Amino acid sequence: MTLPTYKEMWQQADEVWTRTARAARTLIKVGVATCSRVVGAEETLETLRREVQARRLDADVMLTGCLGLCYAEPLVEVIRPNVPGILYQHMTADKVASLLETAVVADGIAREHALAVMGDKESGGLPSLGSLEFMRGQVRRLMANCGVTDPESIDHYLARGGYEGLVGALRLKPVEVIDEVKKSGLWGRGGAAFSTGLKWEFLYNAKRKPKYLICNADEGDPGSFVNRNLMESDPQLLVEGMIIGGYATEADKGCIYIRDEYPLPVERMELAVAQARERGLVGEGILGSDFSFELEVVRGAGSYVCGDETGLLSSLEDRRGMPKIKPPFPAQAGVFAMPSNINNVESYTNVPLIMRHGADWWAEMGSEKHKGTKMFSLSGQIQRVGILEVPLGTPTSDVVMRMGGGPPKGRKLKAVQPGGPLSGVIPASDVDIPLEPDPYRERGVLMGSGGLVILDDTNCIVDLCVYFEWFAEDESCGRCTTCFAGTRRMLEILRRISSGRGRLADLELIKLLGSIAQNANCFHGQGAPTAVMSMFRFFEGELLEHVERKRCPAKVCRGLVRYEVLHHSDRLPAAEAICPTNAVVRDNGTYRIDQLKCIKCDACREQAPYAIAVVDEFAPA
Ligand SMILES: Cc1cc2nc3c(=O)[nH]c(=O)nc-3n(C[C@H](O)[C@H](O)[C@H](O)COP(=O)(O)O)c2cc1C
Numbered sequence: 141m142t143l144p145t146y147k148e149m150w151q152q153a154d155e156v157w158t159r160t161a162r163a164a165r166t167l168i169k170v171g172v173a174t175c176s177r178v179v180g181a182e183e184t185l186e187t188l189r190r191e192v193q194a195r196r197l198d199a200d201v202m203l204t205g206c207l208g209l210c211y212a213e214p215l216v217e218v219i220r221p222n223v224p225g226i227l228y229q230h231m232t233a234d235k236v237a238s239l240l241e242t243a244v245v246a247d248g249i250a251r252e253h254a255l256a257v258m259g260d261k262e263s264g265g266l267p268s269l270g271s272l273e274f275m276r277g278q279v280r281r282l283m284a285n286c287g288v289t290d291p292e293s294i295d296h297y298l299a300r301g302g303y304e305g306l307v308g309a310l311r312l313k314p315v316e317v318i319d320e321v322k323k324s325g326l327w328g329r330g331g332a333a334f335s336t337g338l339k340w341e342f343l344y345n346a347k348r349k350p351k352y353l354i355c356n357a358d359e360g361d362p363g364s365f366v367n368r369n370l371m372e373s374d375p376q377l378l379v380e381g382m383i384i385g386g387y388a389t390e391a392d393k394g395c396i397y398i399r400d401e402y403p404l405p406v407e408r409m410e411l412a413v414a415q416a417r418e419r420g421l422v423g424e425g426i427l428g429s430d431f432s433f434e435l436e437v438v439r440g441a442g443s444y445v446c447g448d449e450t451g452l453l454s455s456l457e458d459r460r461g462m463p464k465i466k467p468p469f470p471a472q473a474g475v476f477a478m479p480s481n482i483n484n485v486e487s488y489t490n491v492p493l494i495m496r497h498g499a500d501w502w503a504e505m506g507s508e509k510h511k512g513t514k515m516f517s518l519s520g521q522i523q524r525v526g527i528l529e530v531p532l533g534t535p536t537s538d539v540v541m542r543m544g545g546g547p548p549k550g551r552k553l554k555a556v557q558p559g560g561p562l563s564g565v566i567p568a569s570d571v572d573i574p575l576e577p578d579p580y581r582e583r584g585v586l587m588g589s590g591g592l593v594i595l596d597d598t599n600c601i602v603d604l605c606v607y608f609e610w611f612a613e614d615e616s617c618g619r620c621t622t623c624f625a626g627t628r629r630m631l632e633i634l635r636r637i638s639s640g641r642g643r644l645a646d647l648e649l650i651k652l653l654g655s656i657a658q659n660a661n662c663f664h665g666q667g668a669p670t671a672v673m674s675m676f677r678f679f680e681g682e683l684l685e686h687v688e689r690k691r692c693p694a695k696v697c698r699g700l701v702r703y704e705v706l707h708h709s710d711r712l713p714a715a716e717a718i719c720p721t722n723a724v725v726r727d728n729g730t731y732r733i734d735q736l737k738c739i740k741c742d743a744c745r746e747q748a749p750y751a752i753a754v755v756d757e758f759a760p761a
């Protein structure tokens with residue numbers, strides 16, 4: 141079989157893309173990714189396909205990835221010939237018929253669901269997508285294809301400049317590719333912020349064969365979903381980044397290790413690798429060169445510490461996902477004791493852009509010290525949950541308060557957790573600091589891999605630490621006593637404090653456990669006390685309220701609150717009906733809570749929020 145050249149591939153792809161992007165008939169795009177799937181995007185897509193066919197409409201329906209506006213999903217874009225597309229939000233399947241009637245048959249705008257006009261110009265009384273608060277200030281380089289192209293089409297990727305970076309790299313020597321990556325200043329986006337070019341040099345210099353290039357797509361931090369979006373919305377970008385990495389490091393085989401809880405990324409990455417192989421971009425003699433590189437997708441083992449690079453190596457070897465002891469480092473003896481390199485998804489996906497446009501172009505974005513853009517996911521107590529891409533150094537407040545809209549109306553920002561349970565938190569008073577590693581590090585916090593979780597005044601800092609410590613204890617692999625027993629001991633103490641039995645001596649014990657944890661083997665154990673240390677540093681007053689006055693100011697810690705009926709309301713019978721323990725009691729026409737029966741599940745207050753309140757358990761009468 142003769143494989144096409146890059147030019148032939150591009151020409152064929154361009155025809156496919158032109159037919160889509162400048163179509164003579166209506167094009168309807170539906171974003172299907174994990175975030176939209178859970179609110180019914182697949183049903184929307186199926187219904188649209190069925191209805192367009194049944195009504196014999198002059199329109200095509202196309203699958204696309206996630207634009208990052210998760211708060212508005214399912215999103216549907218309707219593009220009439222020769223006019224910019226209109227983006228419709230919350231388009232569940234039941235709204236499809238009326239959308240088609242108004243936006244396609246009548247050639248109008250379905251205003252009640254219209255969010256924006258695509259591009260930067262307002263039109264028809266609708267704002268442009270670029271002018272939405274969520275989008276203003278974003279620089280979409282990695283996300284350029286997300287929600288724009290069909291993630292299952294290699295042609296769409298090729299037509300928009302895909303694999304140009306690989307073609308450029310193959311014209312250089314491997315060391316020259318590494319030099320370009322080093323020159324860009326790209327550092328690993330997985331949390332440790334170590335130079336990607338330098339890591340590649342370590343593997344290049346390792347001479348034992350075979351050499352392995354591994355992608356860490358475990359993304360286990362609760363609240364992080366940037367890697368997921370890249371794999372679901374533009375999987376070829378990762379394939380290209382890994383092939384370039386394979387060429388630069390002279391690796392023989394690549395492996396994309398994806399967490400088991402990510403079925404859609406697994407599906408789309410497997411398809412992307414298969415399509416790349418079909419076109420001669422993976423396998424023997426890539427693009428007619430003498431460079432060969434195999435690439436495989438591997439499902440993870442469902443454990444948080446498999447995200448640690450050496451835990452991942454153990455898991456790849458079919459062993460228990462236990463982080464190894466370093467040295468030896470992966471470049472010396474990685475998977476199957478052979479030289480290996482591990483990078484995060486976002487690290488690899490930056491490389492095609494560096495090779496396509498050059499390191500200087502790439503480094504134009506970012507701060508003085510930290511170059512490039514960075515993707516962040518927003519979740520927790522925030523109005524606009526989503527995924528965005530901004531230059532490194534953008535103020536955290538710009539992303540959280542303006543783009544994300546801050547906490548729900550009437551609530552106050554309390555803290556931001558930037559990078560998972562091991563990262564710690566910054567208080568609201570520091571929310572203006574730039575999103576780059578140093579200002580976070582100065583506050584004893586890690587910027588991490590990009591999962592921003594927002595906390596407001598309804599969250600309790602002690603309760604949060606209980607959760608993080610429980611998570612750390614539950615996910616510990618069990619190798620080090622300082623980690624598996626240290627986190628358990630810390631959890632016991634924190635639970636004691638949150639249940640009202642805390643004592644001042646506990647605070648010293650927590651600090652002692654925090655310093656002992658530094659002797660753990662991997663960063664899971666070492667980082668486990670970070671959130672607790674943030675609590676001491678920024679929220680000591682709230683902690684002391686729990687310990688000394690037995691009060692939880694946010695009224696969250698169950699041992700420190702009770703439920704009371706404070707007012708009469710006609711919602712009280714509903715509260716009585718829903719209580720699982722019959723603790724809402726009616727005596728002579730008035731209601732009260734039987735404290736011995738109440739398990740503090742909050743169901744009654746949700747039914748009768750005016751009548752039932754959460755009060756301090758130990759407040760003076
Ligand atoms: C407990 C633990 C979990 C981790 N989880 C991830 C993860 O899910 N994804 C990731 O890229 N890095 C994770 N890391 C960091 C990796 O060990 C490693 O630094 C990273 O994959 C290197 O890639 P980079 O240089 O491109 O950032 C984790 C580290 C620890 C200690």
Ligand code: SF4
Pocket residue numbers: 445462463615616617618619620621623624660661662663664665666
């Ligand atoms: S620090 Fe914890 S997760 Fe890491 S090797 Fe030790 S026990 Fe395992």
Ligand code: SF4
Pocket residue numbers: 703718719720721722723724733737738739740741742743744745
């Ligand atoms: S908090 Fe739960 S258990 Fe307690 S009274 Fe209300 S519904 Fe019943």
